[in-house]
Amino acid sequence: MGKHCPACNQLHYYPRPHCPFCGHRETQWRQLSGKGHVYSHSIVERSPRPMAPAIIELEEGIRLHSVVTDADVYALEIGEAVTLRFLPTQDGPPVPGFTTVRAEHARAYGDHARQLLKSAPSPLIDALDQVAVIGSGHMGVGISLAFLQAGLKVQLIDQAQEALDGAQQRIQETLDQELSKGRLDQETRNQRLARLAVSTDLSSIGKAGLVVEAVWEDMALKRELFARIDAHAHPDAILATNTSTLDVGEIAQATQRPGAVVGLHFFNPAHVMRLIEIVRTPLTSARTLQAAQAVASRIGKTGIVVGICDGFVGNRLMIVRERQAGRLLLEGALPHQIDRFLREFGLPMGTFELQDMAGGIALMHRSRQRRGERDWLIQQLFESGRLGMRAGRGFYRYEAGKRRPIVDPEVTVLIEEASRQEGLKRRPIGDEELHDRLILPMINEGAKLISEGIVDRASDIDLVWQLGYGWPQWKGGPMYYADQLGARQIVNRLEALQARHGEMFKPADLLVELAASGGRLTAPAP
């Protein structure tokens, strides 16, 4: 709202009872358009919510100090179109801010993508009362909590009573935390706890309408377990595995009812993250698939149906990015440079700070050992106890009790030595190269997923990355972003990378086709 002076016919902002231009005492409220463009701006670094202090020039011609938020502030330019977006305050009325029109379009696209997920109703899940979760490790606990939060009864099964006791305690602690934060009342907390039963007896799962397996990632173990689940589960029950890497079809074959088997890939922590990748096998029945989608909605999550492939949708894109991140370290980049780029791109965390937080060095070391690969840098980091944030040092160092990564010259020395070992001469790597090396392979991999029929539509990839990996809503998703760049542009740049770095950058057939036809990966929101 601005003020208009009837005496001198001028608008002013911020509003006052008198006219600051002619002194007239009676000014009138005037609704402002809330639309305009950026006159100039800055950026608040490391803001959890993107924030650009800005001067906005409204359509009415007046300029005001404000902020641009919930938008790609690092790509913001003078002249960019913005529109009003109110910001909540802690104890007062909301204050006016702005967001970009580009970001509004991306959000509309995301809303539309969610609309497309609507699935047929599942009487089976409408009637669902009890769930069995097999395996009481970290994921089993999170999954149990997710079902308890939805008011369902949960049987948590493990072969070791000790593990069950620990799991039960962690579930109780989590509920108590919610209670102390005021997110839960005492009665609900007690009810939820009362609905949890733990047991070492697999044969007791007969009343569960849904069985979710969350044990160690080992095909032989899972197959053997599914044969036993098959024997004890209710004939109508849906059998789900939480595997993130194994072939769900092969697991299904261990049962007499492969049509009832589906993957439910929860994201960690399972009771918080809103995404479930629903992995269908060629044998999964329509009834099972509908049930899996209904389960996701019943527990307040978004289920995205994907086909079987290594890493499904989310991790498959992540893996190609991580591979390039590791490679870029050897060629001349440093962890903080890559992480800064990714954060400025809009992701909540960079590769290496994420690894440090998740204890990724130990995981990477183990997986490389398993595959028989040698990675000098990971081995050095692992052997020198640089296991991540909890150890106080990983790709970065950390001050006691603090989570902020600090650049560690020791790591820089290790990385430089790793380059020498690989016979690579380190060179400066700019943001443009980081963009192309880290982001374009994700887009390329996404295009392959579409062609391979792993996803039903491009926007499903974007939803997976929004919900599972924090791709910002104001940037749509990797496929939406690809359409902003245009297939022609992407293919050109991938071909340039292919010429320099090899076949891993070969553009996907779909992108080449779209480049020729001028087509898009995603359907625009209506």
Place this chain on the structure above:
Amino acid sequence: MSIHGKAYIAGIYEHPTRRADGISTAQLHAEVALGALADAGLTLDDVDGYFCGADAPGLGGLTMAEYIGLNHLRHVDTTESGGSAYLLHVSHAAQAIAAGHCNVALITMADRPLASAAGTALAGVDRNTMPNLPFQAAVPPPPMYGYAMVARRHMHEFGTTAEQLAWVRVAASHHAQHNPNAVHRTVVTVQEVLDSPMVANPLRRLDCCVMTDGGGAVVLVRPEIAKQLKRPAVKLIGAGEAVKHPNAGHIDLTWSAGAHSGAKAFTEAGIKPADIGYVSLYDSFTITVIMQLEDLGFCAKGEGGRFVADGNLISGQGRLPFNTDGGGLCNNHPGNKGGMTKILEAVRQCRGEAHPAVQVRNPEFVLAHGTGGNLAGAHAAGTLILQAE
């Protein structure tokens, strides 16, 4: 009434501290007052006019008058305009002397934001009482974002580059290496400035001034008194002040109030920018310097970036040496207000008492300029032109 030649700067003092643990703000004011009076060869009893800003503790200038021991005051002025207040005080003191309100005017400035953990706060500013507050972002952004927006607009309108901004810092660092009290004495390169972390895009850490405690004082006297004192006389021949603000929605970041204060000061002094041998320019951020050079007429609007490039502000090397003490960028920026220290180095240059490595050879005319408040919001500019005698 012209103040040309109506007052002389007879004494100055800069507090050597950069972090005032264990010294009260009042004590700092007293120390700089006594220092400047001693420099002039005067005593507390000679002072009959007192000038201070909101950094002076207590009620206006009254509490400090009692604390310092000023017992013959006939004139008090507590003008507050942020960092430029002290340039305005010099101008007001000259007017008061010319009008016969006082003979010996003392101006003190001192604060300790580091030791008191006040951060970037400015003494005397209560944000909660600002009428525009309900219509702005939830948390009023720190002042650096305003300067960042000026910088981005300047880049957009005139093609100014980050390298050109960096040259301002490089020049200041060349000077600071000779100042034993400076916070940053290391000479930096353009590349080092560009490699420093982004603070308020497009401004990087080395585009920003230091934060320090400390202060300084100036003594102005009427010409007859100046002639009896032993120190080299520094004549005030021109002064200007001007205010600019967002004007209820009519913001224009391409010029500052210096355009008006500078023109007024040059007219009063009867000289041109080309006659100036040394400038003290407010350097809260590198962009501040470029804007002021243009607005004061040292180069055309939009040419500031090219003007400062290639060491043009470095003493002994460039055409227009600036801030030869290292300025706010490298030396000190007491209380987040850099106006006082701008006056002090201008007087040293006039007297020929700057460090020999940075002393300009016989600069007949020097200029000191300050911008207080926020360059992107409401601010007041003060310009002083001094002549060596």
